Amino acid sequence: MALPIRESGILSVADGIARVLGLLFLARFVLEMGLGESAAFRIVLPMIGVAASFGSIGVPQALTRLFASGSGSWRTAVWATLLAMLVSVAGLATLSTLASLRGGPAHEIAKLCITATPLLLLTCWTGSLRGILFGLGSTYAPALAQVLEIGTRLWVLTTIWPLVKSDLPASGSQVGLYILTTGELATAVFLSLVLGSVLRKRRLTPPLTTHTLPTVLRMACAPAGQALLASLGYALELPLAEAWLSQTLDHEAARNLIANYSAIALPLLCAPMVFTDGLATALLPSASAQQSRTALQLRRVIAAVALLALPVTAALLVLAPQLTSWFGSGAAAGLLLALAPLTLPFYLQAPLSSLLQASGYSRALLIAGLCGDAVRIGTLYLAIHTLQFTRFALPLACAAAVCVQTAILLRLALNLTREATIPWRTLLHAGSSTLPLMAILISGLHAPADLSLQAHPLAWSLLAATVTLLHLRLAGVVPPLPHLLHRLTEKEHL
Secondary structure, eight states: OOOHHHHHHHHHHHHHHHHHHHHHHHHHHHHHHHHOOOOOHHHHHHHHHHTTIIIIIIIIHHHHHHTTTTOOOOOHHHHHHHHHHHHHHHHHHHHHHHHHHOOOOHHHHHHHHHHHHHHHHHHHHHHHHHHHHHHHTOOOHHHHHHHHHHHHHIIIIIHHHHHHHHOOOOHHHHHHHHHHHHHHHHHHHHHHHHHHHHHHTTOOOOOOOOOOOOHHHHHHHHHHHHHHHHHHHHHHHHHHHHHHHHTTTTTTHHHHHHHHHIIHHHHHTTTTTTHHHHHHHHHHHHHHHHHHHHHHHHHHHHHHHHHHHHHHHHHHHHHHHHHHHHOGGGHHHHHHHGGGGHHHHHHHHHHHHHHHHHHHOHHHHHHHHHHHHHHHHHHHHHHHHHHOOOOOOHHHHHHHHHHHHHHHHHHHHHHHSSSOOHHHHHHHHHTTTHHHHHHHHHHHSSSOGGGSSSTTTHHHHHHHHHHHHHHHHTTSOOOOOHHHHHHHHOOOOO
């Protein structure tokens, strides 16, 4: 079975467009509302994300697995969605109470939580719709819905808000939640219409299934728990790092170091993950439908990720000073150089998690995430207090956590089959492709000023990418361009 190239390509493009629109929305939002002035909004937004994780991550992934394997039940899907809504609202109420007890503005937080309730309910509903559509084999609709959601928010903010802001007695934080809700509402309407159309075309009747609501909820707990653990790990890492680094550095230096790591180096490392995240999303229904081909799937996943990750590592090693200087902080270059070798294990995590989840190893993801978080915090403490690696403590902690978590996931994935699944030939050619890539980028850096990479970054990047792809094509590890284009543009069958 071939990898879902078309599906992962569609999802990656949609995710990239949505991220760009999201940045535009955020910039305009802060400009219009002065959101940085509202401490209550900064408290309630993470609470919404945590409260909605069961309905936006856990239940949708469980429904994807069930419908992809042909055992999905509409009645169970509806009840699971309703229960996810109840859990999300109860979770938000609990978190808002805790925030108020910790000294937050209780009245403001309560108002924002009430305002956010429709957003939570719609998030659970659209999450289930996405999960069902993915399970039924639809990719275009969920991908388009992602762009539609952000586009609707941006349109409301730039077109509708100026017309009503003088007549709407609400704080900027409440208006922000209203705008988020309109985007989610547009997505819910669109996905509902698409699902209805798909069901009419296929003339489906509600399938008989042995899966009950407890089964769906049990399948949903692991991915939701993994997301919560990841959020908790990162939420603990930066405050602890600031407290511990301030004991050896002055407070301002510690804050600058953390800002360079979390706002520049780590996002640059994660930027290409838009492709592996798309692959992981597309793999879940594909792998759930064809669990007997796990060995071939695993081999191709490792190969595909290596073909992306190793050239990215080479590019980051050469371009780290230039990339970080574009963000106005050349001091982050050292951190990015330290993180660059992590691309392969880091980028493997999401696709491996999808394969394991499709094979029924959902609870193992929780163990891997918990071990990764424990190693992250432990390594951070040792690096600062014992090894005295203050300036590179954060990259070292990240490296330890990534390697441990990926090693657990890979070991579990290899246990699914007795066949040889490591594509050593592809790994070798992916590594050798970094040599011409680095040679071209270094040449661009040392070219005359008017022809240099700094003056023409897009042209030099396209040249480096073209030569790298040509090298891989001649090595026979990537398909011919016409075949690849055919795979990307083939019609979706529903």
